[in-house]
Amino acid sequence: MTITQTTTTHHDTPHTLNRAWGEAFNAGDLARLMTMYEDDAVLVPGPGAEPIAGTEAIAAALRGFLGLGGQLDFTPRHWLVSGDLALSSVAFSMSGGTDPDGNPVPLAGVTSELLRRQADGSWKYVIDHPFGGSA
Template identity: 75%
Template sequence: MSEAIRPHEFNEQWGDAFNAGDLPRLMEMYEPGAVIVPGPGAEPIHGHAAIEAALAGFLGLGGKLRFTPRHWLVAGDLAFSSVAFTMDGGRDPEGRPVELTGVTAEILRRQPDGRWKYVVDHPFADART
């Protein structure tokens, strides 16, 4: 993964990794103790193992993600970001179409090497399925 110099590039890198189906690259973008909401209405999960399993399932849908950045608010080494997204072309395990549209809410922390990583990732903060 290339180092994100400007924080908003983080969203682009995440989207590129998702659309490439690159789970290891996605996992590099989360702190070890990060929290993610794995689906619309789901309870938050914690830590790399749980996040990796959730992202593997999300990638398994096979859809493509498109998004529009909404904002990046940076305060020192913390950032709050949000994007409006659409995922289409996905299929559930039974082959039924899965399309998601929503708005995210994310908190990131700048790492000692200058990269940003998720601390809290709520991809379904305002999801409509």
């Protein structure tokens, strides 16, 4: 896993934010991922897990996902925009991920995400539930 210093990129539509999230994940770039969340955002870190909130908790959870070493493949399902809010959903699967003992960790799901337009016109995640959608 590589952690780099990354400047925030302006994501002027919800789908550009989503695409950038996948690219940052596949690059192992935790710093760039964290620029995509509001400070008090909420993330559900796993199937059936309790939600966590705030950048420190989200960074810790994402660090764990990045530590699996896999690559995400994702297919957008929809972006519904109303004013400064957007609801998005993506079907994803991860291949090549392994646990600390080297065992494969298959991961797949359908997301449910809430995004908010920021004062500068960019979008950030407010709620990120990687396993909150239905197939």
